[in-house]
Amino acid sequence: MYIGIDLGGTNIAAGLVDDDGIVLLKHSVETKANRNANEIIKDIADVVDFLIDESKAGKSNIKAVGIGIPGVADEISGEVIYCVNLNWENVPLKKPLEELIKLPVVIGNDATVAGVAEYGAGKMKGCKNGVFITLGTGVGGGVIVEGKAYGGSHGVGSEIGHMVVGENFYDCNCGRNGCLETFASATALIKYAQRELDLDRESILQKDSRQLNAKLIFDGAKLGDELCIETVDRLIHYLAIGISNLINILDPECFVIGGGVSKAGDFLLEKLRSKVDEMKSFSSIRSGRIEIAMLENDAGIIGAAMLGKFNG
Amino acid sequence: MYIGIDLGGTNIAAGLVDDDGIVLLKHSVETKANRNANEIIKDIADVVDFLIDESKAGKSNIKAVGIGIPGVADEISGEVIYCVNLNWENVPLKKPLEELIKLPVVIGNDATVAGVAEYGAGKMKGCKNGVFITLGTGVGGGVIVEGKAYGGSHGVGSEIGHMVVGENFYDCNCGRNGCLETFASATALIKYAQRELDLDRESILQKDSRQLNAKLIFDGAKLGDELCIETVDRLIHYLAIGISNLINILDPECFVIGGGVSKAGDFLLEKLRSKVDEMKSFSSIRSGRIEIAMLENDAGIIGAAMLGKFNG
Numbered sequence: 001m002y003i004g005i006d007l008g009g010t011n012i013a014a015g016l017v018d019d020d021g022i023v024l025l026k027h028s029v030e031t032k033a034n035r036n037a038n039e040i041i042k043d044i045a046d047v048v049d050f051l052i053d054e055s056k057a058g059k060s061n062i063k064a065v066g067i068g069i070p071g072v073a074d075e076i077s078g079e080v081i082y083c084v085n086l087n088w089e090n091v092p093l094k095k096p097l098e099e100l101i102k103l104p105v106v107i108g109n110d111a112t113v114a115g116v117a118e119y120g121a122g123k124m125k126g127c128k129n130g131v132f133i134t135l136g137t138g139v140g141g142g143v144i145v146e147g148k149a150y151g152g153s154h155g156v157g158s159e160i161g162h163m164v165v166g167e168n169f170y171d172c173n174c175g176r177n178g179c180l181e182t183f184a185s186a187t188a189l190i191k192y193a194q195r196e197l198d199l200d201r202e203s204i205l206q207k208d209s210r211q212l213n214a215k216l217i218f219d220g221a222k223l224g225d226e227l228c229i230e231t232v233d234r235l236i237h238y239l240a241i242g243i244s245n246l247i248n249i250l251d252p253e254c255f256v257i258g259g260g261v262s263k264a265g266d267f268l269l270e271k272l273r274s275k276v277d278e279m280k281s282f283s284s285i286r287s288g289r290i291e292i293a294m295l296e297n298d299a300g301i302i303g304a305a306m307l308g309k310f311n312g
Numbered sequence: 313m314y315i316g317i318d319l320g321g322t323n324i325a326a327g328l329v330d331d332d333g334i335v336l337l338k339h340s341v342e343t344k345a346n347r348n349a350n351e352i353i354k355d356i357a358d359v360v361d362f363l364i365d366e367s368k369a370g371k372s373n374i375k376a377v378g379i380g381i382p383g384v385a386d387e388i389s390g391e392v393i394y395c396v397n398l399n400w401e402n403v404p405l406k407k408p409l410e411e412l413i414k415l416p417v418v419i420g421n422d423a424t425v426a427g428v429a430e431y432g433a434g435k436m437k438g439c440k441n442g443v444f445i446t447l448g449t450g451v452g453g454g455v456i457v458e459g460k461a462y463g464g465s466h467g468v469g470s471e472i473g474h475m476v477v478g479e480n481f482y483d484c485n486c487g488r489n490g491c492l493e494t495f496a497s498a499t500a501l502i503k504y505a506q507r508e509l510d511l512d513r514e515s516i517l518q519k520d521s522r523q524l525n526a527k528l529i530f531d532g533a534k535l536g537d538e539l540c541i542e543t544v545d546r547l548i549h550y551l552a553i554g555i556s557n558l559i560n561i562l563d564p565e566c567f568v569i570g571g572g573v574s575k576a577g578d579f580l581l582e583k584l585r586s587k588v589d590e591m592k593s594f595s596s597i598r599s600g601r602i603e604i605a606m607l608e609n610d611a612g613i614i615g616a617a618m619l620g621k622f623n624g
Binding site for chain 2: 072081127128129141143145146150151152153154155156157158159160162163164165166167176178241244245246247248249250251252253279285286287288
């Protein structure tokens with residue numbers, strides 16, 4: 001058994017998870033993010049102890065504790081390099097927690113963890129190499145290579161959202177131009193539609209122009225609204241470039257798309273698959289299948305636990 | 313010991329190579345590329361037999377035979393998917409050759425093989441994860457992950473040259489726009505300079521405008537010629553985007569740059585290192601070092617042999 005921790009700015013959500021990714025018991029406490037890191041780490045340790053005691057699982061049956069971080073986590077050193085929600089910069093997490101709980105700890109960023117969840121118990125199950133892409137406020141990625149979450153030599157790989165795939169009309173938060181995140185996130189959809197609406201483009205969106213979201217834009221595209229279709233197709237185009245780049249570099253068995261934008265489901269999937277096919281250098285080359293993520297609410301807990309399983 | 317074969321359109325160059333990548337004996341025959349594939353494969357078998365007999369190495373001491381292909385090679389199925397120089401499409405190579413020589417055969421594309429050479433006996437030695445980028449007529453790549461040449465799930469990964477990194481004024485041979493190859497190859501340098509010369513830009517290159525090559529352009533940049541500097545800086549800019557993308561995805565310990573353009577040496581290297589540094593999302597993030605390839609003439613033979621060592 002494993003314990004998975006989804007460390008967020010609001011809650012520390014945790015669960016006892018079996019080898020197949022089934023959550024056996026859950027527990028959650030408030031993060032109170034404005035506290036000192038040591039106090040938060042102490043609370044994580046208490047949550048781990050609570051799950052072990054409450055479940056009567058027996059500490060010796062817990063093989064590892066995995067933690068997903070909403071930021072940049074160095075899986076090798078065990079430090080959180082950067083986490084806006086917690087206001088952490090270069091905070092050691094693995095070592096102090098291991099000292100408290102006397103169990104092996106593995107950390108990873110939240111997109112990696114969501115990818116590991118899909119690999120352990122979702123749509124990526126059975127793939128030796130796979131890429132999880134989450135399309136939300138930003139774009140994150142989780143790369144599985146040879147059955148393990150791949151973090152690279154300095155623990156900071158899999159940052160797919162900052163792959164440059166073109167030139168964009170606005171810069172990325174990272175300071176560069178053309179990052180996948182600025183083309184394929186919900187934010188990117190909204191920014192593009194907003195820009196066009198501000199130019200007085202006719203669209204079903206004009207009535208909601210002050211409260212745009214990805215769902216409104218996808219719904220408009222399904223109804224045949226020209227601006228909505230253009231906005232969605234632009235996302236599809238650049239996401240397909242990103243996926244083609246990943247095919248050319250990693251050639252995985254499957255891609256799994258998660259995050260808020262993936263709620264567009266088959267409408268997104270069909271357009272995306274056909275665009276990626278269109279972009280192949282050689283039509284005879286086989287490439288990984290593309291799917292929509294399957295796990296929702298507990299993905300953070302399951303994935304963190306599975307990170308303990310595969311990378312622990 | 314291993315045997316490495318560099319299969320080219322002109323010659324089948326082969327060598328007996330020891331575990332450290334030292335070439336002990338070489339032999340080469342003409343490819344006569346317009347023949348039937350089976351005849352060429354028979355000749356490869358004869359070259360292998362010749363090296364074993366001539367060296368008195370003893371067949372049982374040969375652990376594997378590696379072959380580098382100037383095209384797309386599926387390392388898993390052992391088929392050459394596409395090779396212009398040999399006019400091969402979906403030609404099985406591994407299996408028929410293994411039947412002839414009764415030794416394990418591993419195939420890979422020539423850029424992968426050159427990368428493996430640097431990993432086994434050159435500038436990438438000791439790196440667990442590394443990326444070799446060859447800048448020649450096109451751009452090729454060899455990716456080492458956890459000490460093995462990484463070919464992906466369908467044997468066609470590491471095609472770094474077709475990673476899209478921007479928008480370009482001409483399309484790539486693969487039919488798409490914005491491939492790294494169209495920005496960072498010798499061909500790309502020449503095409504850009506040529507376009508500017510055709511617009512009557514003042515430059516030291518005007519006198520050689522009908523026989524441009526990468527060396528002339530780099531030499532002009534070193535002398536301070538404005539168009540040459542602009543052309544080189546454009547290559548550096550997009551190559552740095554490509555490397556940054558690879559840092560964000562693979563985060564390797566090192567990058568090694570080979571191929572004709574790499575002859576520009578430190579002049580290229582210093583500009584490239586500083587541009588990649590400039591593009592980092594977080595200055596505190598460590599990333600792989602960048603070096604110029606070290607092996608030259610025998611890289612194809614050594615790399616093919618080392619492919620047998622690491623992937624055999």
